[in-house]
Amino acid sequence: MNAIILSALLGVVMMFSGIVTNNKSVLKYIAAVGLLLLIAANLLDTYALFKININTHGLLSFEKFGLYFNTLAFGATFIYVCLSGRDVENAGINVAEYFALIFFVLCGVSILSGFNGLLMLFLGIEILSIPLYILTGADKRNLKSNEASLKYFLMGSFTTGIMLMGIALVYGATGSFGLEAPPVIPTTGVINPSFLQVAGLLLLFVAMAFKVSAAPFHFWTPDVYDGAPSVFTSFMATIVKAAGFIAFIRLFQHQSVVLGPSWKIILSFVIIATLLIGNITAVFQQSVKRMLAYSSIAQAGFMLFALFAGNDLSREGIILYSVAYSLATIGIFAVLIKMSDYTFDGFNGLAKKQPVLAFATTIFLLSLAGIPLTAGFFAKYYMLAAVVKEGGALWLVIIALFFAAVSVYYYFKVIQAMYFKEGDAETAEVTGAFKTGLILLAALVILVGIWPSSVLNWLYF
Amino acid sequence: MIPVFLILLPLLTGIVGFFIKEANAAKGWALLSAVLTLVVAVAGIYFYPSAQQSFDAAWLPALGSRFTLSMDGMSKMLVLLTAISFPLIFLATYKNNYKNTGAFYALMMLTQAGLMGVFVANDALLFYFFWELALIPVYFLCSLWGGEKRIAATFKFFIYTFIGSLMMLAGILYVYFQTADHSFAWQSFYSVQMPPAQQSLIFWLFFVAFAIKMPIFPFHTWQPDAYEQSPTATTMVLSGVMVKMGIFAVIKWLLPFFPAAADKYAQVIIILSVVGMLYASLIAIRQDDVKRLIAYSSIAHIGLMSATLFTNSRVGLEGVMIQMFNHGVNVIGLWIVADAIEQQLGTRKFSDLGGLAQKAPALAIMLVVMAFANIALPLTNAFIGEFLMFNGLFSYNIWIAAIAGISIILGAVYTLNMVQKIFYGNTNAATENAVDISGNIKLALVVLVVIIIALGVYPQPMMDLTRDAVGAAMAGK
Known part of the structure; x- marks a missing residue:
């Protein structure tokens, strides 16, 4: 609860600080300090040292898992603000508002990690999404940014409609907004869901699949990620997406039994479609930014494995995947923003001009590709292990591994451009602090890649 | 530690x-x-x-x-x-x-x-x-x-x-x-x-x-x-x-x-390996580039090792063990020679070379030893390995061993052909001014030649070293 209240308050504080000061870097520091406070407040909550207790009548419930995810999300946002804060300043004129919106998104994140009823899920998703529509359109004079924002808003509201319909159907069928497993009929030992409940859950599934950009509900993703100012794409593709997955898993961890055996069939169809479309389309992109958009779809395909397996290993896995994927993507986008040309050719010869940037980007790309010694390896490892442990779906794992090999193709194209091709990669001014930050982030990626337990142990302690 | x-x-x-x-x-x-x-x-x-x-x-x-x-x-x-x-x-x-x-x-x-x-x-x-x-x-x-x-x-x-x-x-x-x-x-x-x-x-x-x-x-x-x-x-x-x-x-x-699966698919893998040996040897004969020739020759040698692995024979496995070491030594020697030629003359094509033996006798002697090792002549290290491996293959299936044996002949064809085209015949414009290899290369090649001959004459230390691994691998049989 601490995090929900404080993040909303911090959003308001950020808005008002925009009136008090016009100095952009002061705003950045306020945001960074706010994030540290948020982390501290959340930790106090996690370890029951100080928590605000409000009776939510079971609509919200805070467990270790959700609270720990909050800490990670806030931590990732802190890293993001440290690395790309200066670029947030340059995204448009209303800097204070951007930071405020980011805090509101974090409020949505903390609701999504703790919701215990469909109503709160809906609120969380909306609190998360509406600021994003605005951030996508932050670059007001850019036609692409406007287009992306409008597209995102229209598609998003349509999905909201679908989600509400789903919630209404489930409520109509069960008379409850609760997430607990449906009752088992004592005589037969099976559950007997009504048609309305199944239909409602399917609609909820579609809505959530849209939010995490799983195929075939992914069509908004490339345009929105490409059109939005890069610095906000970075935020959207990482922290927001991970939160979407946490909510997705929370929603279906008990409800999936309602759909019976068809659950795994539907899900494996969605997983394969997501991997296929994300990976194959990414191969043909000319722009690194658009490639990253498709790659984020492909990565979502891997994250869906957590939903598919639904065991302890997958709960750990989604945490690790969120961390690995977020760190690497934040890092790559931080570099991308500095580039003046977003195409692959724009990276030609970066290793000569900016060896530190090229080296860090290489580590991030290796992590996204899932090469050992980087965090991405254990992220993929946990996902696949969770499915193998469940048994009976080794074919799905093998398909996923093929696509992992495809992903190497487009990630390594960037490495090839940076190291092996001659060129004159133009970058904006790069400060020493930025380089240090990147190196630290790369070190973190490697650290998690050697000792994934450094992230996972906190789930239990 | x-x-x-x-x-x-x-x-x-x-x-x-x-x-x-x-x-x-x-x-x-x-x-x-x-x-x-x-x-x-x-x-x-x-x-x-x-x-x-x-x-x-x-x-x-x-x-x-x-x-x-x-x-x-x-x-x-x-x-x-x-x-x-x-x-x-x-x-x-x-x-x-x-x-x-x-x-x-x-x-x-x-x-x-x-x-x-x-x-x-x-x-x-x-x-x-x-x-x-x-x-x-x-x-x-x-x-x-x-x-x-x-x-x-x-x-x-x-x-x-x-x-x-x-x-x-x-x-x-x-x-x-x-x-x-x-x-x-x-x-x-x-x-x-x-x-x-x-x-x-x-x-x-x-x-x-x-x-x-x-x-x-x-x-x-x-x-x-x-x-x-x-x-x-x-x-x-x-x-x-x-x-x-x-x-x-x-x-x-x-x-x-997976002993059961290994037995089940042994024949498929052995046939693939033998096909690969012949196929690579035939392609090697047609190569005009030293590096590509050694590459294909390497496929042929590895093919023999992988075929022997699945014959389920102790002798064959011992052969694979020493041949792993020997092939490493021999092929590195060949690459060193190829590199010495390319660094000096700027070409790797046979058609551009010839008569190098007159200009670079030390290099020629070294290469000939390497070449003999590559075709597994007695007194070179590879002979022991290949002999043991063919022994294993022979006990598995005499026909497969015979077909695989063709690759030895083909190996001699392309290897000796390479030696002849590079080192004998008349010098041409490219090789006219060639000089012999420098001391560092000579030293490296001498070490390799010593290993080749030493293990060719007395392979026992290598076999003693790997005996426990052979035993462990065959333990389930």
Whole structure:
């Protein structure tokens, strides 16, 4: 609860600080300090040292898992603000508002990690999404940014409609907004869901699949990620997406039994479609930014494995995947923003001009590709292990591994451009602090890649 | 602690190497590091008690994976091969110039660390880690310092092996969940009893990874391009040491775990290997490029080893063991000669060469010894290995042995043809002003020739070294 209240308050504080000061870097520091406070407040909550207790009548419930995810999300946002804060300043004129919106998104994140009823899920998703529509359109004079924002808003509201319909159907069928497993009929030992409940859950599934950009509900993703100012794409593709997955898993961890055996069939169809479309389309992109958009779809395909397996290993896995994927993507986008040309050719010869940037980007790309010694390896490892442990779906794992090999193709194209091709990669001014930050982030990626337990142990302690 | 040193020494010196700007300092540093590693390897294997030859520490307790390193006879032999190869490679290519020398040698040393790790890891996850890590520096080495078509060739190589590794990862995961104690330790994997039906799929998941690495037909298409385009020092590592990873892995990580599947598919694999031998030998005859010829010849030799692996014969396996070492030594020797010619004359094509024996007699003598070893004449090391392997193949199936035997003849055809075209005949414009090899190359080649002849006359030490590994691999039979 601490995090929900404080993040909303911090959003308001950020808005008002925009009136008090016009100095952009002061705003950045306020945001960074706010994030540290948020982390501290959340930790106090996690370890029951100080928590605000409000009776939510079971609509919200805070467990270790959700609270720990909050800490990670806030931590990732802190890293993001440290690395790309200066670029947030340059995204448009209303800097204070951007930071405020980011805090509101974090409020949505903390609701999504703790919701215990469909109503709160809906609120969380909306609190998360509406600021994003605005951030996508932050670059007001850019036609692409406007287009992306409008597209995102229209598609998003349509999905909201679908989600509400789903919630209404489930409520109509069960008379409850609760997430607990449906009752088992004592005589037969099976559950007997009504048609309305199944239909409602399917609609909820579609809505959530849209939010995490799983195929075939992914069509908004490339345009929105490409059109939005890069610095906000970075935020959207990482922290927001991970939160979407946490909510997705929370929603279906008990409800999936309602759909019976068809659950795994539907899900494996969605997983394969997501991997296929994300990976194959990414191969043909000319722009690194658009490639990253498709790659984020492909990565979502891997994250869906957590939903598919639904065991302890997958709960750990989604945490690790969120961390690995977020760190690497934040890092790559931080570099991308500095580039003046977003195409692959724009990276030609970066290793000569900016060896530190090229080296860090290489580590991030290796992590996204899932090469050992980087965090991405254990992220993929946990996902696949969770499915193998469940048994009976080794074919799905093998398909996923093929696509992992495809992903190497487009990630390594960037490495090839940076190291092996001659060129004159133009970058904006790069400060020493930025380089240090990147190196630290790369070190973190490697650290998690050697000792994934450094992230996972906190789930239990 | 010895295996830890063997990994850490090249790793740390390699990382330092990145920061050495001066070309000669970088070369000296690399040579020093490689020699030190050799000293540690020899001392550790021959003079330290076996308690020092393994290491065990907690790594990922939640996953059941430990940082376990150990050396059986086969590991020791391959560690020795790795440790001997690198100083010789650095020595023979000492006068080659690379842009950004520090990084080149640093990446070479990182490769060595990865290779050492593969050979001593005794935990499946750790093994997978090193298996992949050995690949990354090679990828950069070939792509940065290679020939004209290096980027495409290296990328093909990388994607191939990466797909293979991922298949292996799926296999490792599957076996892991079958282990009684949920552990990645080799012993736990070994004690898993899988029904034959299950073994089949998992067997292929592992085997594809190893077959790509070796490579055997039809997974070999990355190999000639990668060998040709890589800088020759890296090619030596690739063909001398790295392909042994595949054979090593089959013996240690495949045959003991899935004996039923190995028996079931032995015939398919042996036939594929033999087809590959003949196919590669025939292509080698038609080559006009020294590097491509050695590449195809290497496929043929590896084919014989992989065929013998599945014959289920003790003698054959002993042959594979010594041949792993011998092939490494011989092929590195051939590459050194090829590199010496290319560095001096700027061409690798037979059609441009000729009459070099008059100008460079020392080089000619060395090459002829290497060539004899390549076609496994008696008194050279390869003779013992090939003899034992054919013995194994013969006991499996006389017809297959006979067909495989054709490749020996073909091997003599292309190897002697190469010697003749490069060294005999009349000198031409290109070779008119050639001079003999310099001292560093001579020294490296002399060491190799001594090894070739010494092991050819007295192979017993090598057989003693690997005896326990042969015994372990055949234990389930």
